[in-house]
Amino acid sequence: MKRKQAFLLTFSVILIGALYFLGDFKGKKKHNGHTHNEAMNASPQNPIENIDALDFKQFELSQENSLNEQKKATLSELKVKAIKKETAHEYKDIAEFWEKENELIIAAFYYKKAAFLENTEKSITFAGSLYLALLEREGDMSKLKWLSLEAIPCFEKVIELNPNNDNAKVALATCYTEGMGETMKGVTILREITAKDSTNIPANLMLGKMSIQSGQFDKAINRLELVLSKTPENTEAMYFLAEAYKGQGNKAKAISLFEKCKSIVNNPEFSKEIDNYIKTFN
Known part of the structure; x- marks a missing residue:
């Protein structure tokens, strides 16, 4: 129970923050009526498709190297257990380690690994939602692209598990439009939703x-x-x-x-x- 409460606490703050700044626009700086991320994605000077995604392995290694010796040893033990047992529990332990270090991108990566091992619609939806929440807060374009690339397989898997999950389809469209700069892919997904349900709120x-x-x-x-x-x-x-x-x-x-x-x-x-x-x- 303790594990789950700690896990939900930090990421609930992120999810609420994403809604606060991007859903209701409370306190978010705007540029000609758009959020910061939208302004960047729409800018011809910054076509995201021409930007390299974050090198996650290098990023993770850099953050590991910044840890003190005791934390390095703890992390090493957690990784050995995860490789040996290859269960969701062990990967959640690694995720929680990075969560405590406030390295939420790395934490999300390991929560995703755990979710795919559990292989349920609920767990994978939540993992994708973590990436999406981070994506909507991210100002660094290489991280933005990497977060999208990580989130996309989550929502694709959710749709595979439940083809009627329109929320996952909207999330997938968001990844393509806001994180990948592939506007028409996103539009196609959204129009498929409205063709089936013309009053769908998120899609419209x-x-x-x-x-x-x-x-x-x-x-x-x-x-x-x-x-x-x-x-x-x-x-x-x-x-x-x-x-x-x-x-x-x-x-x-x-x-x-x-x-x-x-x-x-x-x-x-x-x-x-x-x-x-x-x-x-x-």
């Missing part, structure tokens, strides 16, 4: 955001209005709908939505950023 939300990035404001408005009709206090949809109306030239509607978003989020830093952003409207 993501397609709406992507329509803004491509300047298709009418399409964005249609999708985001649909999302808000189903989830009226969805502040992420509200924020991007405001952006879509601004892009369309309807600044009064945009300001109204931004003000409503401010009142629901109820965060002073977020409100200040929105107020400053509105001041830039001409």
Whole structure:
């Protein structure tokens, strides 16, 4: 029980943080209405497909070398046990070791190894979600790409185990669009979801955001209005709908939505950023 509680505590903070900064945009810095990661991924100066992914083995070795001798010995023992027994339990021990060192990328790697040994939809979904949460917080492009490459097999496996898991499909699309720069792969997955269920909230939300990035404001408005009709206090949809109306030239509607978003989020830093952003409207 202790193991599970410790495991969930640290990564729950990450998952909540991802929602806080990327779901509801509370306190997240914006660049022309997009999150930092979206702005980078959309930048022609930084095409992520041309960036090498993190060399994980080298990264892990570097972090191991920074440990004191006692910790190195502990880690070595854990690795020997994992190689010998090759069970989820031993890999979770290694993951927890790195979690305590606040090396969450390495911890996620070993939680993934444990999840694939357990081979359940629940465990692999959670492993993929850890990568996705880290991906959405990551500013280093090589790490961003590596996290995507690690997350993709997780969500592909979940879909193999349960072909009706649309949340896994949206997560997979997110990996392709935000982490790999493969927009059309992501769009294809999302459109397959909406073809089956035209009111799917996560898929329409993501397609709406992507329509803004491509300047298709009418399409964005249609999708985001649909999302808000189903989830009226969805502040992420509200924020991007405001952006879509601004892009369309309807600044009064945009300001109204931004003000409503401010009142629901109820965060002073977020409100200040929105107020400053509105001041830039001409």
